[in-house]
Amino acid sequence: MKSACYVTILHYGYQIDSVRMTSGANKLKDVRHLIWDIDGTLYKSTPDLIEAIRHETYRRIATGLNISYEEARRKFLILYDKLGGATATIVQLGLDRDLIQKAVDSVDKTKYLKPDLQLQDMFEVALRDFTHVIVTNTSRQGTIRTLEILGLSRDLFLGIVTADDVLRSKPDTEPFERALNITGDPAGQHVSIGDREKVDITPAKMLGMKTIFVWGTSQVADASASTVYDVPSVLKRWKCWA
Numbered sequence: 001m002k003s004a005c006y007v008t009i010l011h012y013g014y015q016i017d018s019v020r021m022t023s024g025a026n027k028l029k030d031v032r033h034l035i036w037d038i039d040g041t042l043y044k045s046t047p048d049l050i051e052a053i054r055h056e057t058y059r060r061i062a063t064g065l066n067i068s069y070e071e072a073r074r075k076f077l078i079l080y081d082k083l084g085g086a087t088a089t090i091v092q093l094g095l096d097r098d099l100i101q102k103a104v105d106s107v108d109k110t111k112y113l114k115p116d117l118q119l120q121d122m123f124e125v126a127l128r129d130f131t132h133v134i135v136t137n138t139s140r141q142g143t144i145r146t147l148e149i150l151g152l153s154r155d156l157f158l159g160i161v162t163a164d165d166v167l168r169s170k171p172d173t174e175p176f177e178r179a180l181n182i183t184g185d186p187a188g189q190h191v192s193i194g195d196r197e198k199v200d201i202t203p204a205k206m207l208g209m210k211t212i213f214v215w216g217t218s219q220v221a222d223a224s225a226s227t228v229y230d231v232p233s234v235l236k237r238w239k240c241w242a
């Protein structure tokens with residue numbers, strides 16, 4: 001129903017920062033699987049939560065390298081800017097790759113997050129025709145905890161790929177390749193959705209997935225959405241235009 005598509009586009013158009021169609025637009029109707037980052041994607045990270053996680057990270061680096069907190073912070077930020085991934089940064093510093101997961105898991109997220117009925121509704125209604133796979137650099141324990149706090153059932157997801165399941169975390173392509181193994185379908189039938197270009201968008205594109213950047217604007221991703229709740233309207237628009 002082409003007319004219904006036009007209504008949707010006009011209705012939701014103002015919420016989307018930008019949608020760039022690519023030469024592969026005719027393939028967009030084949031999208032079946034959504035690959036979700038969790039932290040900073042399924043919820044918008046608050047400055048308080050980010051600060052709490054960073055504090056725990058720097059504290060652990062300082063202890064691990066036997067340097068001051070400030071020195072630990074400085075070393076982390078310089079390398080992180082270069083490498084783009086927190087776990088990759090920790091490994092480069094010569095520390096245990098579990099450090100980030102431990103730092104994230106040590107923060108009590110119930111202080112910062114709460115059940116999200118709009119998000120639950122999005123998965124159960126607007127996105128019910130897609131299969132969902134989580135691809136996160138967080139530990140399995142931390143991932144399950146976050147889903148519980150947000151009120152999302154694990155049953156919504158065909159698979160959950162965490163830092164515990166791979167040798168190399170994002171921005172490596174390994175976690176995304178694991179997701180492809182789970183669905184068993186070609187990369188072009190997947191959309192990676194995340195809040196960071198270097199870890200969620202670029203490696204997924206390298207494998208041939210479509211990409212949606214959330215909570216901001218990206219020139220790298222196939223589309224950007226102002227909030228995670230706008231993802232269904234982006235997908236609907238793609239389907240209409242395909």
Ligand SMILES: [Mg+2]
Nearest residue numbers: 037039040195
């Ligand atoms: Mg994220």
